[in-house]
Amino acid sequence: MGRHSCCYKQKLRKGLWSPEEDEKLLNYITKHGHGCWSSVPKLAGIYIYIYISLIIYTLHSTLLHLILYACLPGLQRCGKSCRLRWINYLRPDLKRGAFSQHEENLIIELHSLLGNRWSQIAAQLPGRTDNEIKNLWNSCLKKKLKQRGIDPNTHKPLSHPNDIHPISDSSKPHQPYPPDSHDLFLHHKSYNSDMLACFSFHHFNYPTTTTTTTSSSSLCFNNNIPTSTSPSPSSTTMLHSILPTTVNPTLTLQSNNPHHPLPNTIPHLVDNQALAWENNKDLPDDIKWSDYLNTPFFLGNQMLQTSPSIYATATEVKPETGFLVDDSCTTTTSWHHTHPQLFQPSSDIYSKDVHRFSMAFGQTL
DNA sequence: AAGGGCGGCAACCGCCGAAAA
DNA sequence: CTTTTCGGCGGTTGCCGCCCT
Structure with missing residues (x-):
C-alpha cells in the first residue's frame, strides 16, 4: 500500500537523464501537459510513434511498423522520475543560477519559522525548487550559520562552539520558541x-x-x-x-x-x-x-x-x-x-x- | 600525472495522505 | 469500508568535477 508499482517494474532506466530523454519529456509536456504522471512515460513515446507511423502508413508497410514500435519504446522511466525531472529541471519557469544574498537570507528566515518544510519555503521563492533549497541549506547555509555561532536547527546562538543538536531534531518543524528571558515569545x-x-x-x-x-x-x-x-x-x-x-x-x-x-x-x-x-x-x-x-x-x-x-x-x-x-x-x-x-x-x-x-x-x- | 578528499547537485527511496476504484 | 494508486514531500545517496597533495 502506498508503494509505487512503477518502482518494481523492470527495465526502467535510472540515474541521470540523457538529452534525448529530456527532449522527449519536454516535447510531450509542452504540447499535452503532464496529466497523469504514471502515463507520461508511455504517452511520451507513443505520440512519437503515432506521428512517425502516420508517415509509414503511406508506405503500407507492416514490417516497418513493427520495427518502429520496437525501436521507439517511449521513455523508459517511471512516472515519478518524469515528474521529478520536470519539476526540478525542465520546467520553463525555473530561475536557475546562484542564489542571491536576498534569497539566502530569506531562506534562513523562513527556515527559522518553518523548519525543514522545503516545499513551503520554496513557495516563497519563485523559480526555485524545494530540492534546490534543500541542497543549498545542507551544503552551504548550515555551515554559514554555524560560522556565525548560530545553531542551524534552532536558529539560536550556540551555547558552545560545537553545540550541534541531534539530527532527529531537524526532521521536525520547529515549534514556537519556548518563553525564556532571552527570547520574546x-x-x-x-x-x-x-x-x-x-x-x-x-x-x-x-x-x-x-x-x-x-x-x-x-x-x-x-x-x-x-x-x-x-x-x-x-x-x-x-x-x-x-x-x-x-x-x-x-x-x-x-x-x-x-x-x-x-x-x-x-x-x-x-x-x-x-x-x-x-x-x-x-x-x-x-x-x-x-x-x-x-x-x-x-x-x-x-x-x-x-x-x-x-x-x-x-x-x-x-x-x-x-x-x-x-x-x-x-x-x-x-x-x-x-x-x-x-x-x-x-x-x-x-x-x-x-x-x-x-x-x-x-x-x- | 595520479589519487584522495571534498562539495555541489541530481536523482532515488520510502513514507504519507488523498483520491480513486 | 477496504484496497490500490498516485502525487507530494523530506531524507539520503551516489555521481561528478574540482582542488590539493
Missing part, C-alpha cells in the same frame, strides 16, 4: 478559537557579518476569522502568511474609514508574488503603510481601536513575506532604503510594542 491562548487561533512572536539575536549582535525579530499571526460574521467592509485585505496550512493563516484587516480604504495592492506586498514584484520593479513608489494602517480596523466583527502599539508593529510588517519582521538582515535593506517609512527602529521598544499589541487584541476580543 508570546503565544496567545485562544480567546475564541473561531476568532483568534494564536499569534506568536519571537525575538532573538542574529549575529551578522557586519555587526556581531544585531536585533532581529519575527512576527507571526494566525488568525481564524469567519467572514460571515464580518461587517461588510469598504475594503478587505487578506494578508497571507507563510505558516502551515493546518491553521488558517490569515489576518483580515478591514478599514472602516472610506477615505482610507485598504488598497488592493497590499496583497501584492505580502503574498508569494512579492519577489517577482520586486524583480519587476513594478511598484507604486509612494506606498505608505502608515497611511493605510493608521486608521481603525475591524477584526472580525470587533472594532480595533487605534493604538500606537498597533501602528508600531503593523508598520514593521515585512512586505516580502507577510508577517516577517527583520530589521537586521539584508533582505530588507532595499526596502529600508526605498521605503524607510515602512520600518521603525525596533530594539527594545519593539518588545514592549508587541506586548501592547497583543494586549490590544486580547482586550478587543
Whole structure:
C-alpha cells in the first residue's frame, strides 16, 4: 500500500537523464501537459510513434511498423522520475543560477519559522525548487550559520562552539520558541478559537557579518476569522502568511474609514508574488503603510481601536513575506532604503510594542 | 600525472495522505 | 469500508568535477 508499482517494474532506466530523454519529456509536456504522471512515460513515446507511423502508413508497410514500435519504446522511466525531472529541471519557469544574498537570507528566515518544510519555503521563492533549497541549506547555509555561532536547527546562538543538536531534531518543524528571558515569545491562548487561533512572536539575536549582535525579530499571526460574521467592509485585505496550512493563516484587516480604504495592492506586498514584484520593479513608489494602517480596523466583527502599539508593529510588517519582521538582515535593506517609512527602529521598544499589541487584541476580543 | 578528499547537485527511496476504484 | 494508486514531500545517496597533495 502506498508503494509505487512503477518502482518494481523492470527495465526502467535510472540515474541521470540523457538529452534525448529530456527532449522527449519536454516535447510531450509542452504540447499535452503532464496529466497523469504514471502515463507520461508511455504517452511520451507513443505520440512519437503515432506521428512517425502516420508517415509509414503511406508506405503500407507492416514490417516497418513493427520495427518502429520496437525501436521507439517511449521513455523508459517511471512516472515519478518524469515528474521529478520536470519539476526540478525542465520546467520553463525555473530561475536557475546562484542564489542571491536576498534569497539566502530569506531562506534562513523562513527556515527559522518553518523548519525543514522545503516545499513551503520554496513557495516563497519563485523559480526555485524545494530540492534546490534543500541542497543549498545542507551544503552551504548550515555551515554559514554555524560560522556565525548560530545553531542551524534552532536558529539560536550556540551555547558552545560545537553545540550541534541531534539530527532527529531537524526532521521536525520547529515549534514556537519556548518563553525564556532571552527570547520574546508570546503565544496567545485562544480567546475564541473561531476568532483568534494564536499569534506568536519571537525575538532573538542574529549575529551578522557586519555587526556581531544585531536585533532581529519575527512576527507571526494566525488568525481564524469567519467572514460571515464580518461587517461588510469598504475594503478587505487578506494578508497571507507563510505558516502551515493546518491553521488558517490569515489576518483580515478591514478599514472602516472610506477615505482610507485598504488598497488592493497590499496583497501584492505580502503574498508569494512579492519577489517577482520586486524583480519587476513594478511598484507604486509612494506606498505608505502608515497611511493605510493608521486608521481603525475591524477584526472580525470587533472594532480595533487605534493604538500606537498597533501602528508600531503593523508598520514593521515585512512586505516580502507577510508577517516577517527583520530589521537586521539584508533582505530588507532595499526596502529600508526605498521605503524607510515602512520600518521603525525596533530594539527594545519593539518588545514592549508587541506586548501592547497583543494586549490590544486580547482586550478587543 | 595520479589519487584522495571534498562539495555541489541530481536523482532515488520510502513514507504519507488523498483520491480513486 | 477496504484496497490500490498516485502525487507530494523530506531524507539520503551516489555521481561528478574540482582542488590539493
